Structure formats: structure tokens, C-alpha cells
Amino acid sequence: MTEDARGGLPLGPQAALVVVDVQNDFADPRGSLFVPGGEEVAASSAALMAKAASGGSPVICTQDWHPSATPHFQQQGGPWPRHCVRGSWGAELHPLLPHPDHLIRKGQGQLDGYSGFGSRDPGSGRVEATGLDRVLRGLGVRRLVLAGLALDVCVRETALDAVRLGYPTYLVRSATAAVELTPGAGQRTIEELLAAGVELL
Secondary structure, X not given: OEEOOOOOOEEOOOEEEEEEOOEHHHHOOOOOOOOOOHHHHHHHHHHHHHHHHHOOOOEEEEEEOEOOOOOOEHHHOOOEOOOOEOOOOOOXXXXXXXXXXXXXXXXXXXXXXXXXXXXXXXXXXXXXXXXHHHHHHHHOOOEEEEEEEOHHHHHHHHXXXXXXXXXOEEEEEEEEEOOOOOOOHHHHHHHHHXXXXXXXX
């Protein structure tokens, strides 16, 4: 693995860039669940994707892809406003992002879709793999660089799962932002990820 001198980004075919849920509903102010700073995250993520591609790293985007009704949404008793409904403008990747090498959809059916690696049934707790781990191992990836939205929700869950699965994991701090459902959630998440072994870039 080499290192990009312009920003310390680990590059090379054994280091994949995973951009989590940089979609219109999260990254555009018109979105139904806009994350403050989402526009800047979209721009930073797009720049990272270009760097990773030029350095030979596979580029993977995850995408929330919910049905119109799911226990994940407030209308059905869940915690979140309706967002990223499959086929809608809000579910599309932000237009600044170049086309990734691989696209992993999550949160399909009645599952929550927090982690890029697996979606959970909120009732039974059963986890259904998304295929991300299979794709990474098929590519020979050994390290992950993460960016995306939101830091304290889907980025957090993806990073923790990556560490559990044995991937040395890096988070690009300038390419993520927190939704802050509770005050201070972003900083608490950073501390939790550092304690779990995630490195900040």
C-alpha cells in the first residue's frame, strides 16, 4: 500500500474507499433528513473518490434503499422521517459523486440498513448481509478508508462492523458529518471509534 502525499490517503488495490450514504436526502439541503455539513461531505467524498481511483483503490458506495413503508420510519413507529425511498430523488447518490466501482444497497425490505455490511430486522434482531464483505474479500481488500453520512449513525455502524470483521479501518474526518440526534453525538462517536481501533485521517 502506498500513501498519497497530498493528504495521507492510503491508496492501492488492497485499500478500498467506502463512501457511506452520500445521497440527496442526507447531503442536499432539500433532502428529508439533511445532515448539517452534508454538501461539504459530498464535495470531500467526490475528491476522495477521484484520489482513490487514481491510486488504484477500489471505490465502493453504499446506498440506503428503503421501501415506502418500513419500521425504520416515524410513520410506522421508527425513529426517522421518511427518507431514501428506492427510486426517488432522495435516494440517488449526490450528483457530485463520480460513478463508483461497486454500489451496495442496504435497508431494503423491512430492515434498518445502518451498517454497510448488514441490515437488521428491528423486531427479531436478525442481520442480513449486504454483500459488502463478500465484494471486499473478492477484490483482495485488506484495509478500508471510510467517508460519508452520517458520522453518528451509518458511518459509525459501518466502521464498527469493519473492525469486527478484521479490517484495519481509517476514517477521513473532513469527509463526514454528524446528524447529532442528541447533542455531542458526533464527538462521542469519534471517541468510540478511536477506542475501537479506527484511525482518523
